[in-house]
Amino acid sequence: MAACGRLGLLLCGAGPRPFSASQALGAAATAEQLAQKLRAQQREESRGKAPKSPLSRRVRQLDRFSKQLQRVHPNVLAKALKNGILYQNEKIVVINKPYGIPVHGGPGVRNCITDVLPILAKMLDGMKAEPLHLCHRLDKETTGVMVVARNSDIAYEIQHLFKTRQVEKNYRAIVVGVPVPSEGLVDIPIVEKEVQSHQSHYKMTLAPNYHLSSEEGKLVKVRKDRAAQSAVTRYRVLASSASCSLLELQPITGVKHQLRVHLAYGLGCPVLGDHKYSHWSKLAPQKLPEDALRRLGLEQAKARHLPLHLHAHGLALPLGTGGDKQIDLVCKLPVFFKISLERLKLKVPEFQEKKTTTGQNPSSSRAKGLRLELPSDRIVKFVAVGLPLFLVSLAFAQEFSTGSKISCFSPTNFTGKQSAYVDTSCWDSLTHLEFDAAGNAIAKSLWTLKAFPYSLLVIAVVMYLPYLLWRYAAAPALNCDMLFIIDELDKSYNRSIRLVQHMVKVREASPEPGLFWEEFERARKERYFEFPLLERYLACKQHSHHLVCTYLLRNLLLLLLLTAACLYLGFLHVTGVFQDEFSCSIKTGLLQDEPQIPDLIPCKLVFFSVFQIISILTGGVYILLMPVVIYNVLQLCQWDKRLLSIYEMLPAFDLLSRKMLTCPINDLNIILLFLRANISEVKSFSRLSAVCTLRETTSNKQHIDTVVDFMTLLAGLEISKPKYQACTGEADGDAPLTQNKVLEMKSTLEAKGNAGPKALAALPDGRS
Incomplete structure (x- = not known):
C-alpha cells in the first residue's frame, strides 16, 4: 500500500485526500499506457535510424x-x-x-x-x-x-x-570527379609524412621534383626528398558522369597507397569511399557532391559507411624462365561495386572475364576457329541430312493445315458420321483389295505410305552417323596435329626473320665486312638457326594411317548409306506402293453381315503427289551426291603440294626438294588438305605468298632460294658475295680496287639503307 501511495503521488500529485483503491487501479492503467507509448516511440526512433535506401542498407550490411x-x-x-x-x-x-x-x-x-x-x-x-x-x-x-x-x-x-616490375597489375576504381585528360600517366614521387592536426597521424603524400613558379609561371626544379619513392601510375577513363567516373588503373611501381595518393592529390579525384586521403589535414568522412549523394541515395552524415571502391581486377603473372608463359588472372567486381556503378549511371564496359590460362591464348583461340571438316564434306552433310528433314517438315505442315489424309467415296445413303468412319477405318487398315479372275480377293498392304515421312526422318538420322564417326574417332587427333603444325609453321617463319635481323645487326656492328659474309655463309650452310622438328614430324606422319583410314571409312559408309536410301526409294516406286487410288473394305466385325454396305469402297490418297515428289527429289539429290563423295575419296590419290610449295622458302622445310613424299594415302595428305581448308588460321602463309610473288618480280630471282635470301635483299644487303675484280690500272686506266672496297656490301635499297632490323617484321604474336 505504501508503494501504491507513492505511485499515486507521482502520477496525481500531492494532496490531503487519501489514495483509494479505485484511484490505484487508474494509476496502474495510466502507467501501462505510458510504457506502451515509450516503447512505440523507441520503435519509431529505431525505424528512423534504419536506412531507407537499398544502397544505404547494403553499405550498412557490408x-x-x-x-x-x-x-x-x-x-x-x-x-x-x-x-x-x-x-x-x-x-x-x-x-x-x-x-x-x-x-x-x-x-x-x-x-x-x-x-x-x-x-x-x-x-x-x-x-x-x-x-x-x-x-x-x-x-x-x-x-x-x-x-x-x-x-x-x-x-x-x-x-x-x-x-x-614484370607483373602487369590492373585495377578498377570509382573516383569523385572526372580526370582531365581522360588518359594519361602520373609520375610523381611519394613520401610518408606526419600530419599535425587535432589527431596526429601519418599519411603518404606527393613529393614532386618540380613546382610551378608563381611569378614566372614556369616549372622550377626543387630539391628531391631523400625519403621519397618513385611512383608511376597509368590511368584511363572507362565511363564518366557529371560527378563520378570509372577508371582503369595500371600501377607501374608498387608504393604504399600509390593509387589512392595519385588519384586524390595528383589528379584531384579521390577514390569513392577513401576517407583517409579525401582531406589532407584531418581524418573525416569523405565529402561527396550533391549529385553523387542523390544518385547513391545517401546523406552526407551516412557517407562514413561508404566502402572504398578500389578493386584489383586483373593480374598478368609471367611463369617459367624468360617469361615465355603467362598466367592471366581476372576477378569479377564485388556486388557493392556493381551497385554503385548502376546508381551512378556509369555504363559498365564489357569486361572480358577470361579464364585463367598459362600462355596458351593463341592456341585456345585457334582451337575454337579450326574447321575439322573439308568444305565439300560440309556441303554433303548439310544436303544429305538437311534435305529430308526440310521436306518432311513441309509435308507435315501441309498435312496439319488440311487435316484429312484420305478421301473415300462412301455410298450416298451414308450419313456424315458414317462417311467419317469409312475414312478413318480405311486409313487405319490402308489395304488395297482386288479380285482375280477366279473371284478370290487379293489384299495388298499400303502401310509403307503411312510410314514414309518417318522413314525419311530415319534416313536423315542415319546419314549423320558417318559424321559422328569422324567427329569422335579422328577429329580430336586431327585438331592436336593441326594446332602443332600451324604453330610450328609460324615459328619457322619468325626464326627466318630473326635470322635476317641477326645478320643485319652483325653487319652494322662488324668493323670488317668479311666477318659478315663468313657469318652469313655459315648460317646458310650449317643452318644453326633452324629446327627441323616440323619437317621430321611431317615425315613421320607419312607412316601413320589412322586419319586416312577413318576418313575412307567415313566416306565409304556415307556412300553405302546413300546407295541404300536410293534403292529404298526406288523399291517403293517399282513395287507399286506409290499409288493414289485403292479399294477398301469395311465389312469386318459387326458390319460383316450388313447387306447395305458394299464390299469395296474406292478411296484416294490426298498427299500422294506430295510423297511422290519428296521421294523423287530426295533420291535424285542423293544420286548427285555420290560423285561428290567419290571425288572426296579420290583427292587422297595425289599430293596437295600447293601449301608445301609456298613453305619451301623456309630453310628447314625440304619435303619437296628432297623428294621425301611417298604414297599419298597417309595421314600427311589428310593434314595438308585440312591445312588448306584452314589457311586463314596460318598467319605466315599470306606473308610467304607475298614473298613468293615479289620474288618473281626481282631481277636475280635465281639467287633467292629461301625467305632469308629475300629478306636479306629487302633489308638492303646483297645476297651474294661480290667477286674480286682482276683488272688493273694498265688494263682500263683506273686504279686497282682495295680489299676493303671489294668486300664492301652495296645497298640495293638506298632509301632503306639505315632501316636495319626495323624493316623486317615477324608475326604479331612474337613467337619464336
Whole structure:
C-alpha cells in the first residue's frame, strides 16, 4: 500500500485526500499506457535510424559483415577464402580478397590473411601441408586478386617479379570527379609524412621534383626528398558522369597507397569511399557532391559507411624462365561495386572475364576457329541430312493445315458420321483389295505410305552417323596435329626473320665486312638457326594411317548409306506402293453381315503427289551426291603440294626438294588438305605468298632460294658475295680496287639503307 501511495503521488500529485483503491487501479492503467507509448516511440526512433535506401542498407550490411569477419573463428574465414579461390596449381594459389580484412595483423586486428593462410593450406592439401606464403599486399579495404605461394622459394621468385616490375597489375576504381585528360600517366614521387592536426597521424603524400613558379609561371626544379619513392601510375577513363567516373588503373611501381595518393592529390579525384586521403589535414568522412549523394541515395552524415571502391581486377603473372608463359588472372567486381556503378549511371564496359590460362591464348583461340571438316564434306552433310528433314517438315505442315489424309467415296445413303468412319477405318487398315479372275480377293498392304515421312526422318538420322564417326574417332587427333603444325609453321617463319635481323645487326656492328659474309655463309650452310622438328614430324606422319583410314571409312559408309536410301526409294516406286487410288473394305466385325454396305469402297490418297515428289527429289539429290563423295575419296590419290610449295622458302622445310613424299594415302595428305581448308588460321602463309610473288618480280630471282635470301635483299644487303675484280690500272686506266672496297656490301635499297632490323617484321604474336 505504501508503494501504491507513492505511485499515486507521482502520477496525481500531492494532496490531503487519501489514495483509494479505485484511484490505484487508474494509476496502474495510466502507467501501462505510458510504457506502451515509450516503447512505440523507441520503435519509431529505431525505424528512423534504419536506412531507407537499398544502397544505404547494403553499405550498412557490408560494414557489419566486415566487422563480423573480424570476430569469426579463423576456420570460418579460411573456408570463405577457399570458396573464393580463382586459380591454383602446384606453385601458387590465387584468392579473391574480401573487403575489410587486413593482410597483416596490428592493434585491434583479430583476423588477418596471414593468420589464416596455414589453415587454408591444410584445407587444400591436407594436415601436413606447408603454410602458404604471401607474395604481395593489398590494402584492408581493397578487394580482388591476391597471389599466395605454396612454399617460400616460389614466394621469393614471385616477389622478385613484383620488385622488377614484370607483373602487369590492373585495377578498377570509382573516383569523385572526372580526370582531365581522360588518359594519361602520373609520375610523381611519394613520401610518408606526419600530419599535425587535432589527431596526429601519418599519411603518404606527393613529393614532386618540380613546382610551378608563381611569378614566372614556369616549372622550377626543387630539391628531391631523400625519403621519397618513385611512383608511376597509368590511368584511363572507362565511363564518366557529371560527378563520378570509372577508371582503369595500371600501377607501374608498387608504393604504399600509390593509387589512392595519385588519384586524390595528383589528379584531384579521390577514390569513392577513401576517407583517409579525401582531406589532407584531418581524418573525416569523405565529402561527396550533391549529385553523387542523390544518385547513391545517401546523406552526407551516412557517407562514413561508404566502402572504398578500389578493386584489383586483373593480374598478368609471367611463369617459367624468360617469361615465355603467362598466367592471366581476372576477378569479377564485388556486388557493392556493381551497385554503385548502376546508381551512378556509369555504363559498365564489357569486361572480358577470361579464364585463367598459362600462355596458351593463341592456341585456345585457334582451337575454337579450326574447321575439322573439308568444305565439300560440309556441303554433303548439310544436303544429305538437311534435305529430308526440310521436306518432311513441309509435308507435315501441309498435312496439319488440311487435316484429312484420305478421301473415300462412301455410298450416298451414308450419313456424315458414317462417311467419317469409312475414312478413318480405311486409313487405319490402308489395304488395297482386288479380285482375280477366279473371284478370290487379293489384299495388298499400303502401310509403307503411312510410314514414309518417318522413314525419311530415319534416313536423315542415319546419314549423320558417318559424321559422328569422324567427329569422335579422328577429329580430336586431327585438331592436336593441326594446332602443332600451324604453330610450328609460324615459328619457322619468325626464326627466318630473326635470322635476317641477326645478320643485319652483325653487319652494322662488324668493323670488317668479311666477318659478315663468313657469318652469313655459315648460317646458310650449317643452318644453326633452324629446327627441323616440323619437317621430321611431317615425315613421320607419312607412316601413320589412322586419319586416312577413318576418313575412307567415313566416306565409304556415307556412300553405302546413300546407295541404300536410293534403292529404298526406288523399291517403293517399282513395287507399286506409290499409288493414289485403292479399294477398301469395311465389312469386318459387326458390319460383316450388313447387306447395305458394299464390299469395296474406292478411296484416294490426298498427299500422294506430295510423297511422290519428296521421294523423287530426295533420291535424285542423293544420286548427285555420290560423285561428290567419290571425288572426296579420290583427292587422297595425289599430293596437295600447293601449301608445301609456298613453305619451301623456309630453310628447314625440304619435303619437296628432297623428294621425301611417298604414297599419298597417309595421314600427311589428310593434314595438308585440312591445312588448306584452314589457311586463314596460318598467319605466315599470306606473308610467304607475298614473298613468293615479289620474288618473281626481282631481277636475280635465281639467287633467292629461301625467305632469308629475300629478306636479306629487302633489308638492303646483297645476297651474294661480290667477286674480286682482276683488272688493273694498265688494263682500263683506273686504279686497282682495295680489299676493303671489294668486300664492301652495296645497298640495293638506298632509301632503306639505315632501316636495319626495323624493316623486317615477324608475326604479331612474337613467337619464336
